[in-house]
Amino acid sequence: MYVYLDESGDLGFGQRSTKYFTIAFVVxxxxxxxxxxxxxxxxKYSIPSNAELKGSVTNKNIKQDLLRRLAALDIEVHxxxxxxxxxxxxxxxNTNIxxxxxxxLSLVERILEEPKDATVIINVDRRITSVTSGFNLDHYLMYKIWYEKERRDINLAIHQLDSHQALSIQGIxxxxxxxxRKYSSxxxxxxxxxxxxxxxxRHLFFSK
Known part of the structure; x- marks a missing residue:
């Protein structure tokens, strides 16, 4: 199983911070x-190979085209x-917590659905909050899955990729x-x- 994970928004709590923060991954x-x-x-749109597709700034028509193509694939989004x-x-x-x-609540629960002796390869953008803040995503996932959930049969590999080079990270x-955007605007x-x-x-701490 291959997983590509990214985030939108920020985890700051100042006046200029985003009102929402989203973590999403595709399997x-x-x-x-x-x-x-x-x-x-x-x-198709003559975008240089070293230029990134970014959900926050890329032209809407280009994003629509990409999402339609991805929607035709055998993938699942969480x-x-x-x-x-x-x-x-x-x-x-304590934003790391x-x-x-x-x-x-999201990625770990999905990984635990995998059968015995499954191999799970997780790819994340090197610039995401968990990496830039010093939080060790590798160790957290290994602890949760191998020890807390006692699924040491699952083979885990976590890779940090540069988004300007990794097409899959640009996609997620x-x-x-x-x-x-569904929540923020x-x-x-x-x-x-x-x-x-x-x-x-899933929603977390949403107003009722």
Missing amino acids: MKNPVIFKRCVRKVKE AITVEKKNVETKLQK LYNYMVG DVVCNSIF KNYELFNIIQDKIRSD
């Missing part, structure tokens, strides 16, 4: 086809979004941002394209 068996979709879109204004003070001061909690960036246009592939879309 697939064949990453080659996923990468090919991203490559074809970049070629996401978890936190409404930050409702996060308790202790977690606001909040990040852990979100990963535990667009997917993640389309989910984030109530814009469902991109989300609706990929909706049928979304297996879980």
